[in-house]
Amino acid sequence: MGSWSFLLAGGALLIAFFAIGILSEKVRFPSTLAFILLGLIMIRFFPFQSTPLQQAAQIGIVLMFFTRGLEFPIERMLQIARRVWPAGLMDAVISFGGSFLIARMFSLDFFTSFVIAAVAYASSSSIIVKMLEENRRLAAEESEFILALLIFEDLIAPVMVSFLASTAAGTALGLSGAGWVLAKVALLAFGSGIVGRVFFRRSSGFFVRYLEEDFMPLFAVGWALLTAGLAMAMGLSEFLGAFLAGVMISEAGQAAELDHLLLPVRNLVLPFFFFWFGSTIQIGQGISLYPLLFVLLAWSILGKFGVGYFGGRAYGLTPMRSYRAGLSLIPRGEFSAIAAAFASTPLRIFSGIYILLTALVGMVFFNQAYPLARRLAGMPPAKAK
Numbered sequence: 403m404g405s406w407s408f409l410l411a412g413g414a415l416l417i418a419f420f421a422i423g424i425l426s427e428k429v430r431f432p433s434t435l436a437f438i439l440l441g442l443i444m445i446r447f448f449p450f451q452s453t454p455l456q457q458a459a460q461i462g463i464v465l466m467f468f469t470r471g472l473e474f475p476i477e478r479m480l481q482i483a484r485r486v487w488p489a490g491l492m493d494a495v496i497s498f499g500g501s502f503l504i505a506r507m508f509s510l511d512f513f514t515s516f517v518i519a520a521v522a523y524a525s526s527s528s529i530i531v532k533m534l535e536e537n538r539r540l541a542a543e544e545s546e547f548i549l550a551l552l553i554f555e556d557l558i559a560p561v562m563v564s565f566l567a568s569t570a571a572g573t574a575l576g577l578s579g580a581g582w583v584l585a586k587v588a589l590l591a592f593g594s595g596i597v598g599r600v601f602f603r604r605s606s607g608f609f610v611r612y613l614e615e616d617f618m619p620l621f622a623v624g625w626a627l628l629t630a631g632l633a634m635a636m637g638l639s640e641f642l643g644a645f646l647a648g649v650m651i652s653e654a655g656q657a658a659e660l661d662h663l664l665l666p667v668r669n670l671v672l673p674f675f676f677f678w679f680g681s682t683i684q685i686g687q688g689i690s691l692y693p694l695l696f697v698l699l700a701w702s703i704l705g706k707f708g709v710g711y712f713g714g715r716a717y718g719l720t721p722m723r724s725y726r727a728g729l730s731l732i733p734r735g736e737f738s739a740i741a742a743a744f745a746s747t748p749l750r751i752f753s754g755i756y757i758l759l760t761a762l763v764g765m766v767f768f769n770q771a772y773p774l775a776r777r778l779a780g781m782p783p784a785k786a787k
Contacts, residue, residue: 408454419673430536432529434735435761437673438754441680459675461627463740464644465668466675468626470556471648472657476595479649482553489547489713490554496705498523498562504701508694517745518694520562521753522702524555526735529761533730533768544723547714548730559737560642561587566744567639586636590646594629598650609656613663622664625651641740679739679754691752695759702760703767706731725775733764 422440426433474482483490501522505515530552534540568583612618626647633643651660710728711721719727734757742753767774773783 415674415677416670419677422673430533432526432532432733432735432761432765433673434526434528434676435758437676438680438739438758441677442754443680444677445681455674455678455681458671459678460640462668462671462673462675464626464630464640465623465664466672466736467560467641467644468622468630468648469661469664469668471645471650472652472661474553474557474649475652475657476598476649479557482550483557486547486550486554486713486717488716489551489709490558492713492716493551493555493706493709494523494558496709497702500701500705501698504697505694508691508697510694514745514749517566517741517749518698518753520566520741521738521745521756522698522734523562523741524559524734524737525552525706525731526733526738526761526764527552527556529733529735529764530730530768533765537769542723542726544714544719544727544730547717547719548710548727550717551709551713551731555737559740560639560645563639563737563740563744564633564642566741567634568637583638586638587642590633590636590638590642594646594650598653602650603653603655606654606656609654609660613656613659618660619663619667622651622660623667676736676739679743695752695756698756699759699763702734702756703732703763722775722779722781725778726771729767729771729774731764732760732767734760 418440419437422436423433425431426436498519502515502519505518506512510518530548534545534548539545564587565583609618626644629647629650630640630643633646634640648657651657707728710726710731711724714724714727715721738753738757738760742750742757745753776783
């Protein structure tokens, strides 16, 4: 691809992302899904080289995990884990463990089952948070529980991706292989905690003084890429490294300001990942697992509903608010797409269709959460104002 064609294609994609973003905002459709659909459609009419696109996609996801890490100073991670761990453990057992067993029942091998379970595990933070904002539900009592559970999943997700990355690189996922991956994760996490506490916490004055300077985004993005590369060199996921890079810098006490500073950079490159993932989905090719797809979809809906209800009750919510939480947790999105990226092409196609279906079905249940919760709680329908 010549320089002019590269610039032309890059500019056209950014303009397309811009148009999709505006349209998604107007029709209240998650932009994450819109970018996936754009990639799915465009690859059928405009075949293109995937290497530059994949590199941009990798940077986008690294920055997404980095900004997620900025939200979790070490004390906050411990506080969230202490309160939401019963629901988080239930979620892992039902959403991940149950999906893994279903895949094994369909005679799939261990790694394929692991990938499918990872795809089915986490609810989509980007879709759910955006819908909470658009429906003015962030102040609702169940929203605190929903966000806490999403955060718990965000803490588990990088570790899970590291297992996928290690296995895809050739490390056996037996007891010894799993133990070796956990040991490397623990070493990287421990080292990150030390650096965060000893270096970045003592550097808070530096960040306050230079936060508005032009060179600060260079350091933040460079640190994210450097730590992501270190994690990859250790045979772990770059996403775990990026997440821990954010955790380290968050100890400086300027996480919200840095997140705001990096938001334009992240938003510029993140759509490339979802677009690239959509471009790998070829509807009608490689799908021979329709029974598994329908069973997994039904389990995913019922499982998240159960986690929301019983986990919400354990969290201290009323039955009706717990019902609303369960009806709001169904969409899968960004983490599912990340997990599916480690799969073979047929399994990636399967995963893409699964993500689209759970997201679309989840949006319907989310928008009907209030009236459905009233019915489930045995209350009369709310009167129209």
